Amino acid sequence: MKYQNKWSSVIPHVREALTFGSIYLFVALINLRLKILLTPRWFNGRLAANHTELLAFQYQNNEQSRLLQFYIPEGLKRLLSISIENAYLIQRGLFIFLVLLCFHFYLRKWFNAGLAFGGVLFFIAVMPLSYMNDLQESTPLLLLTFLLALWAIRDQNIIGYVLAMSVGALNNETMLILPMVFVLYNFKDFKLKNLLPLAWTTLWTSLPAYTIIAIIRYITRDNPRLAIWWQFPQNIDLMKANLISSPLGWWDARFLFIFFLFGTFWLFAFLNYSKMPLFLKRAGFLIPVFVLAHLFGGVIGEVRLMLPLSFLVIPMSFFHLFPVNQDTPVGGL
DSSP states (O other), X not given: OHHHHHHHHHHHHHHHHHHHHHHHHHHHHHHHHHHHHTOGGGSSSHHHHHHHHHHTTOSOBTGGGOHHHHHHHXXXXXXHTOOHHHHHHHHHHHHHHHHHHHHHHHHTTTSOHHHHHHHHHHHHHHGGGXXXXXXXXXXXXXXXXXXHHHHHXXXXXXXXXXXHHHHHHTTOGGGGGTXXXXXXXXXXXXXXXXXXXXXXXXXXXXXXXXXXXXXXXXXXTTSOBSSOSOOHHHHHHHHHHHHHSOGGGGGGOGGGHHHHHHTTHHHHTTTTXXXXXXXXXXXXXXXXXXXXXXXXXXXXXXXXXXXXXXXXXXXXXXXXXXXXXXXXXXOOO
């Protein structure tokens, strides 16, 4: 009887995963085609040349320090005896598919299947705005590990959090901002009896990821950077230039894409703030910090930098847009 009850609770999840997963598989394929079409350098030899330099540790940072970005395709190339271009293609397609499927069940904590499906489709609908003729292919795995780390923090899954952070650190340094969410969500008060355990737990759970990044950055310390550290003045100037240009040209105004990516969702995410679950209330503080950090230190016209915020902005916005339809949630996979 115990096993019957267990399987009766698992079967609906499996059925839902197969049903929506079959949709997300083709959506990921369509999305992959869009990325390839907008990236001529994928098959013109540039991707292969970059890959060779990355393997030789002769490329620029921060890409050189993103080990899984190029070691996973290299492994696929050797395992399947395929071209490196096709290996990168498989990597992107697979991780985007997994992001869509995992995002669906991440949303099911709060919403019914229909709203979870809608959230995933909104995410994949805006993603093409981030596509440009670039070859920084750490983004798909970053999205997956960022999502899984948020999920683990929300569900108090310490081991899952450490694993997601560690794998993510091997792929992209953006993961290092997530201990902020861990602290905010687990904070109780300013009493030492609560602060000290929280500080200790934050330290040891974050240490593997920070150690991985520190070691890699030390090894690649002599590699030049792709861009300068301080981008704020240039970002502001280019945003102003795009803003005062003709609205007929805004479709290609890259430095306004940060506003276009989520559109009014940027606003909706905070309109029903008081009625949101504690996790979203606390994690929502990451949004302005994340944006400002990239405004100061990133090229804000590369709007793919904002994609990890989807996993907060979308569910937060849904609590404003659909206040009476957040029923029949499930706990996760």
